[in-house]
Amino acid sequence: MIPKLFQWLIGLSVFMSIWVALVFDYVAVEFSKSNRQIVVLFPFYLLVVFAGYSLIVIGYRVATFNDCQEASEELKKQIQEAKQELTSRGFKFE
Amino acid sequence: MASGKDRLIGWCLVFLSSIIFIYYTIWVIILPFVDKEQRIHYLFPEIVYAVAIPLMTGVLGLLFIGSFIVTTLLRSKPKDKTC
Numbered sequence: 001m002i003p004k005l006f007q008w009l010i011g012l013s014v015f016m017s018i019w020v021a022l023v024f025d026y027v028a029v030e031f032s033k034s035n036r037q038i039v040v041l042f043p044f045y046l047l048v049v050f051a052g053y054s055l056i057v058i059g060y061r062v063a064t065f066n067d068c069q070e071a072s073e074e075l076k077k078q079i080q081e082a083k084q085e086l087t088s089r090g091f092k093f094e
Numbered sequence: 095m096a097s098g099k100d101r102l103i104g105w106c107l108v109f110l111s112s113i114i115f116i117y118y119t120i121w122v123i124i125l126p127f128v129d130k131e132q133r134i135h136y137l138f139p140e141i142v143y144a145v146a147i148p149l150m151t152g153v154l155g156l157l158f159i160g161s162f163i164v165t166t167l168l169r170s171k172p173k174d175k176t177c
Contacts, residue, residue, distance in 0.1 A: 063104025
């Protein structure tokens with residue numbers, strides 16, 4: 001099994017070599033002017049899309065974060081109870 | 095479930111990045127196929143800015159992260175000495 005890092009590096013280098021071959025005319029492909037512009041900007045476009053996807057994931061996880069407020073209330077109550085019981089048995093809190 | 099403010103901020107982030115994604119896709123992928131005379135071109139700046147603005151944001155963001163790390167490290171140093 002190849003490590004994940006090398007899988008990504010292999011994929012990235014294959015993609016970038018195809019991109020370099022297209023942009024610097026190592027293969028004879030005729031592009032129209034608008035197609036060429038898209039090919040040149042494509043890796044950058046992917047980068048921006050990845051950034052946007054990461055932002056969406058962060059926002060979604062913040063929005064649906066499970067922060068268990070009832071459990072926190074319950075825990076605070078239990079701490080209070082424990083403190084009361086300990087003070088009634090002569091324990092001093094600093 | 096998250097509390098009210100967290101939920102608001104989270105959905106705002108999702109909404110904002112979806113808008114950015116749609117706008118950028120139209121700008122970079124679709125707009126080269128639209129005629130220069132069409133009025134939709136008034137809504138989008140020159141294609142140079144499609145590279146320049148994200149690049150600037152990236153550089154500024156990295157600077158911000160770097161300065162944040164530096165300030166936190168400097169601030170936490172005196173505390174370590176007392177320990």
